[in-house]
Structure formats: C-alpha cells, structure tokens
Amino acid sequence: MTATLETSAENTATAAVTLSGVRKVFGHGPSSVLALDGVDLRVAPGEFVCLLGASGCGKSTLLNVVAGLDAPTSGDIALTTTRPAVMFQEAALMPWLTAVRNVELPLRLAGHKRSSRRAKANELLDLVRLGDAGGKRPHELSGGMRQRVALARALASTLGSAEDGTPGLLLMDEPFAALDAITRDVLQAELLRVWRETDTAILFVTHDVREAVRLGQRVVLLSSRPGRVVREWSVDGLTGEDEVATIEDVTARLREVISGHAAA
Amino acid sequence: MPQPDEAVLETDRTGDLAAVGAGLDALDAPPQQQRTPLWQRFVSTALPPLVAFALLIGVWQALWASAIWPEFQLPAPGDVWAKVTETVASGDAAEILWTSVSRAVLGFLAAVVIATPLGLLVAKVRVVRAAIGSLLTGLQSLPSVAWVPAAILWFGLTPSAIYFVVLMGSVPSIANGLVSGIDQIPPLLPRVGQALGAGKLQAARHVLLPAALPGYLAGLKQGWAFSWRSLMAAEIIATSPQLGLGLGQFLHNGQSLNDISMVIAAIFLILLVGIGIELLLFRPLERAVLRARGLTGAL
Numbered sequence A: 001m002t003a004t005l006e007t008s009a010e011n012t013a014t015a016a017v018t019l020s021g022v023r024k025v026f027g028h029g030p031s032s033v034l035a036l037d038g039v040d041l042r043v044a045p046g047e048f049v050c051l052l053g054a055s056g057c058g059k060s061t062l063l064n065v066v067a068g069l070d071a072p073t074s075g076d077i078a079l080t081t082t083r084p085a086v087m088f089q090e091a092a093l094m095p096w097l098t099a100v101r102n103v104e105l106p107l108r109l110a111g112h113k114r115s116s117r118r119a120k121a122n123e124l125l126d127l128v129r130l131g132d133a134g135g136k137r138p139h140e141l142s143g144g145m146r147q148r149v150a151l152a153r154a155l156a157s158t159l160g161s162a163e164d165g166t167p168g169l170l171l172m173d174e175p176f177a178a179l180d181a182i183t184r185d186v187l188q189a190e191l192l193r194v195w196r197e198t199d200t201a202i203l204f205v206t207h208d209v210r211e212a213v214r215l216g217q218r219v220v221l222l223s224s225r226p227g228r229v230v231r232e233w234s235v236d237g238l239t240g241e242d243e244v245a246t247i248e249d250v251t252a253r254l255r256e257v258i259s260g261h262a263a264a
Numbered sequence B: 001m002p003q004p005d006e007a008v009l010e011t012d013r014t015g016d017l018a019a020v021g022a023g024l025d026a027l028d029a030p031p032q033q034q035r036t037p038l039w040q041r042f043v044s045t046a047l048p049p050l051v052a053f054a055l056l057i058g059v060w061q062a063l064w065a066s067a068i069w070p071e072f073q074l075p076a077p078g079d080v081w082a083k084v085t086e087t088v089a090s091g092d093a094a095e096i097l098w099t100s101v102s103r104a105v106l107g108f109l110a111a112v113v114i115a116t117p118l119g120l121l122v123a124k125v126r127v128v129r130a131a132i133g134s135l136l137t138g139l140q141s142l143p144s145v146a147w148v149p150a151a152i153l154w155f156g157l158t159p160s161a162i163y164f165v166v167l168m169g170s171v172p173s174i175a176n177g178l179v180s181g182i183d184q185i186p187p188l189l190p191r192v193g194q195a196l197g198a199g200k201l202q203a204a205r206h207v208l209l210p211a212a213l214p215g216y217l218a219g220l221k222q223g224w225a226f227s228w229r230s231l232m233a234a235e236i237i238a239t240s241p242q243l244g245l246g247l248g249q250f251l252h253n254g255q256s257l258n259d260i261s262m263v264i265a266a267i268f269l270i271l272l273v274g275i276g277i278e279l280l281l282f283r284p285l286e287r288a289v290l291r292a293r294g295l296t297g298a299l
C-alpha cells in the first residue's frame, strides 16, 4: 500500500490531511500575534512530511491546530484519517502508570476491552522494541525509552480506531530534540522502520535540516512571523552527494528566511 | 561538524540498529534503587523517636523526683501509666476511643465526600475560584474551636454540633490540598490527555485526579489531623451525658476531678490516635504513591 502511495503522493486525489488558508492569531488588539497566515499544506496517506522552520515560526501552532488542540482563527483543515496522534518534545508519560498502561490509555479512553487493549499495547511495545519493559514505570526508563513508549502510545491512539483500515496520522513536534545525538540517531532509524511497518502518515516538525532531509519524503519550509509555506523539497530516497547538496540548499534557504527578519 | 551518528547511520541494517538500541537502553536506563534491609530501616526511622521518647520520660521522672512542683501539677510518669492501664483494663478506654475515633472517621469521610467535588470545582472553574478560593484558604487558618459556640447554638448539644465542627475543620484542608495538587500538574499532561481523546469527565478521571494525587493525599492527611483536632475541641467544650464519653469529655472530666494523671493520660491517648493513624495509614499510602512515581527524595 505504501509503495503505490509514495510514488503517486503528489497527484492522489485523497489526502490524509489538507490545510487550506489556515490562519492563527493569538490574543486580540495591538498585542496580538499573527502566528500563521494562509498556510496551505497537503499530506498524502502514508506520506512522511517534515515541517522545517526557525524556532518561533509557528510549527507547534500548526501542529496543535491539525491535532485539534487549538482552533484556527480562519481557514480549513480536512482530515480523512482517524484521530491524529500527537507526540511532543517531552515524552509526557503519565508518571503513575507503567509503560504498558501508558500505551493502553488511549485504547481505554476509546472504550476498548481490557484483554484486547492489553494485547494491542504489548504488540505496539514490541514494535518499538520495548516488549520487556512493559511493567516499568516512566522514571525507571531512559529518555530514549520514554520517547519510544510515547511513540507506541501515540500509535495506539491513532491505530486503535483504525481496525476498519482508515489510515492513521502521526503529528510529531520535535520529538527527538531533547535527546543526545546517538540516541536521536537510533530513534530516527526506529521511527522510519515503524513508519514503514504501519502505513501511517507523519507530519514531523523539526528545526534540524539534516533530520528533516534524512527522515522525510518531502521537506516543507515555513517562514517566520507570520508562518507561511515558503518552499518544498522532495527528498525521498536521497543518498550521498544528492543528500548533502539538498541539505546545503535547504540550509541556505532557511538562513535567508531567518536573516530576512534582521532587516525588518 | 563531524556527526557521531554517521557511522551508525551507514549500517541501517535492523540487526545492528537493534543491538545499538539495546546497548543504549542498558547504559542509559536509570539505576534501580536498592531497597534498604528491614533492620536498617528500623534503626534509621523507628529508633530515634523511641530514644527521644525514653529521654523525655527520663527527664520527666527526674523533675518529678526533684519535687519542684506539687504532685497535683506534675504527676509521676508511673501514676499516669497506671491511669492509662486502669482505663484500658476496665474497658473504658476501648469505649472512649471507639466513641471518638468513630466520630472522627465518620466526620472525615463526610468531609472527603464534600471536599473532593468542591476542590475540583474551585480548581477548574474560574468563577468558583474567584468567588470562594480565598475564603477556603482563610477558613483553613480559622481555629475550629471558634465554631463550637455557634454549633451549640445552632444544633444544641447533639452529635450534629460535633460533626459540624469536624467538617468545618477538615473540608477546607482537603479541598485546598486537591486544588494545589491540580495546580501543580504539568500543563502538558492534560494536553496529552486531550490529544489521546479524553473527554472532560474522562480527563478528570484518568489524568487530573491521578496526577493531583500527591497533593490530594497531603490534603487528606492534613484534613485528618484537622478533623481529629476539631473533634477534640468540640468534645472538650460540648460535654453532655447524651453525647456519650469521648476522649475530649474524658479530658474535661479529668480537669473537673482535679486529676492531673487523668488529664495527662487523656492527652497521651489523643496523641496516640493521631500518631497511630498517621503512621499506619497516611505515611505508607503517601510513600507508596510517591515511590511509584519515582519521587523518592522525600522519603
């Protein structure tokens, strides 16, 4: 399923999520902040899109709006997926629950039966290679392990309701930014593996160009204040010199966007 | 800048990756806490207060032996102990303790039932907080003895008067504990709950209340202390045959009979119940809750 979608991502009529003219203003009057202004974006089912931008450009705002945690001031968001799952920079696991019960939580909220949700949760923990750590509490896990439990929990929340084959959507807000370089590298590879195994569409927010180019099929650059889509790159399957060249290109554009603000 | 990930990156074969990941997990997971052996915990937690208690008795005995104060003001420790064993042996102690403890527990449970929704409302509804938030904090610092005269005028010398005082003493503490417990929840957790699909009630049940549990427990503990204190205040002042004989009345009778041994024995019993409930119920509960969350620093 993924393979066919990957090749025809641009011209499929269906999309996992379509944003049109999304605008978000925080506050009222003269002190209001225009965080997003006319963002148009489409993510195909099963597609991996990286949203890149300087910090403060509205990436988190955009993700929260797609997740339904915030309402857009104007504009339209059309989802064809199940409830989007969200992962934050912090794992934000419930400290009173064991790893497996954390993963179970979204299934429990959705009203699944105890035995089926336990089985599903264990399956997802296996997927992130934490099958043995299900009984551990968050404080007994390392940062990378916690983030993997959070990934399993996010997947549970989007796949839990997808028994009928509705595709999932995973929204990730700089999920690896707080980890050390080696752990981040391993988790990036794990994420790619999980993505391939689950057919979930991913909208991945980062300010790290290398991460964006390595992970995504498409990199979308967001401008700052207000956030708008500046440019897109198709980075699927890039290796070696092409990858390096793209990273340089994206970095140059990002620098341009940032230094454009110094004059203003 | 050379990246340390480059080497790992090249070998994207799953086997290697799994090995690296497993190695990181093993290296990076926080070390498991060793549980100290029982006798060591006994030595470090139970011994110091026992020694302090023994010293206190020793000083008391010495002061009594020096006969600075007359016998009716400072009794011998042995006399007080005799009084305690006498009331225990006659079965009065059990009756007195039962009267008071059952009142305090009943009052406390009623306070929990009232204070929990009240605390939730104050914490989550802005208007309610603005309206009665400071009142609730203020009530906490009002000594509950102050309610006794009003309670007697309103309810007469009845158990209702006593329960009213107990409620006024403990409800504010429990509600305030819950409010501060909820205020201290990291804002990300309710957001995660929402993102995972929790409705308002589900969020309260599965995120808010468990996240606020440490603060709530602290409130419960304080609420118990306040209901016990308030009960004693009410019982000492509101004495009447139809109210039965509680610890407070026992203390009051001691004063009427000019029996200092009886007075001190009563104080001893009051303390014993307070400390006993704290040590047997709230301390282990709090310990278990905090330990489960990795908050072992306070233990």
Ligand SMILES: Nc1ncnc2c1ncn2[C@@H]1O[C@H](COP(=O)(O)OP(=O)(O)O)[C@@H](O)[C@H]1O
Pocket (backbone or CB within 6 Å): A026, A027, A033, A034, A035, A053, A054, A055, A056, A057, A058, A059, A060, A061, A062
């Ligand atoms: N709740 C809020 N109230 C007011 N301004 C906000 C709020 N959240 C974000 N902003 C502003 O919106 C802009 C975008 O923020 P954010 O989406 O967090 O950026 P990013 O995630 O890209 O770093 C920033 O200028 C920030 O100050």
Ligand SMILES: [Mg+2]
Pocket (backbone or CB within 6 Å): A056, A059, A060, A061, A173
């Ligand atoms: Mg952000």
